[in-house]
Amino acid sequence: MKTKIASLLFLLVSLTAVSQRPKEIGTKFDYDQRETDLKVVLVDNYNHFMSSAINVDASMQSVNKIIIRKFDQKNQLVETFTEEFPYKDVFTLHNYLGSFELQNEKLLILVDCYSNKTKKKEIFQITFDKKTNLFDKKVIAEYTFESITKSGTTYAMVSQNKNYIGIVYSKYANKKIAEENQCTLIDGRTGDLLWQKDVPFPLLSFTESVVLSDSGKFIFVRTTKETGSQNVLAIADGNTVESKD
Numbered sequence: 001m002k003t004k005i006a007s008l009l010f011l012l013v014s015l016t017a018v019s020q021r022p023k024e025i026g027t028k029f030d031y032d033q034r035e036t037d038l039k040v041v042l043v044d045n046y047n048h049f050m051s052s053a054i055n056v057d058a059s060m061q062s063v064n065k066i067i068i069r070k071f072d073q074k075n076q077l078v079e080t081f082t083e084e085f086p087y088k089d090v091f092t093l094h095n096y097l098g099s100f101e102l103q104n105e106k107l108l109i110l111v112d113c114y115s116n117k118t119k120k121k122e123i124f125q126i127t128f129d130k131k132t133n134l135f136d137k138k139v140i141a142e143y144t145f146e147s148i149t150k151s152g153t154t155y156a157m158v159s160q161n162k163n164y165i166g167i168v169y170s171k172y173a174n175k176k177i178a179e180e181n182q183c184t185l186i187d188g189r190t191g192d193l194l195w196q197k198d199v200p201f202p203l204l205s206f207t208e209s210v211v212l213s214d215s216g217k218f219i220f221v222r223t224t225k226e227t228g229s230q231n232v233l234a235i236a237d238g239n240t241v242e243s244k245d
Helices: 002-019
Strands: 036-041 048-056 063-071 077-084 092-102 106-115 120-129 134-144 153-158 164-170 180-187 193-200 205-212 218-224 230-236 241-244
Touching: 036 092, 048 092, 048 106, 063 092, 063 120, 077 120, 077 134, 092 153, 106 164, 120 164, 134 164, 134 180, 153 205, 164 205, 180 218, 193 230
Parallel strands: none
Antiparallel strands: 036 048, 048 063, 063 077, 092 106, 106 120, 120 134, 153 164, 164 180, 180 193, 205 218, 218 230, 230 241
């Protein structure tokens, strides 16, 4: 009994000693209150990074950029890297879609750029490599639209196992125009483009939400009102679209 009590006391003293170790607090650094999606990424035994974005479209005062800060083991800021969003002209608007880690080696950032002048929407993939501290930028999808008010909606998602990154561009739709979705699938380990597919739906059916499965399939949760209100699933991969009641 005494041995057990002594062991317990030793464990409590050890835990207390660990919890009382001084924390390593780094020096202060500049931070813009417009920064969004702040998160710690690309953590290893030597460094960690904090990523964020500023996405403000305001004519001549627009600020659209990615910010990545590098910290050492003692939480000291080592360096700050920035990359401007793709810029075409003063008519270009931007939509930051999110960022995703690629096997703890790279950070993939998705940005939607669209212009009422050109009536064109471009999805850019910007990749930051923590080994080289460099950004790589490329267009992975292009679409056209009728007007800025009918330019549709673009959003990004990741599968639960992090193996796939998905982009869905939903074109403008209403009760007289059927839904049409452009789906893009990216390998969540390499950042490579896997496939793109157009997924149309019949009139009077509406998407409530979309998720990406661990096998890389887009699952649309939908409501159809052709024969009363009914909930259905539409499961899309690179080849087929399967509907389930």
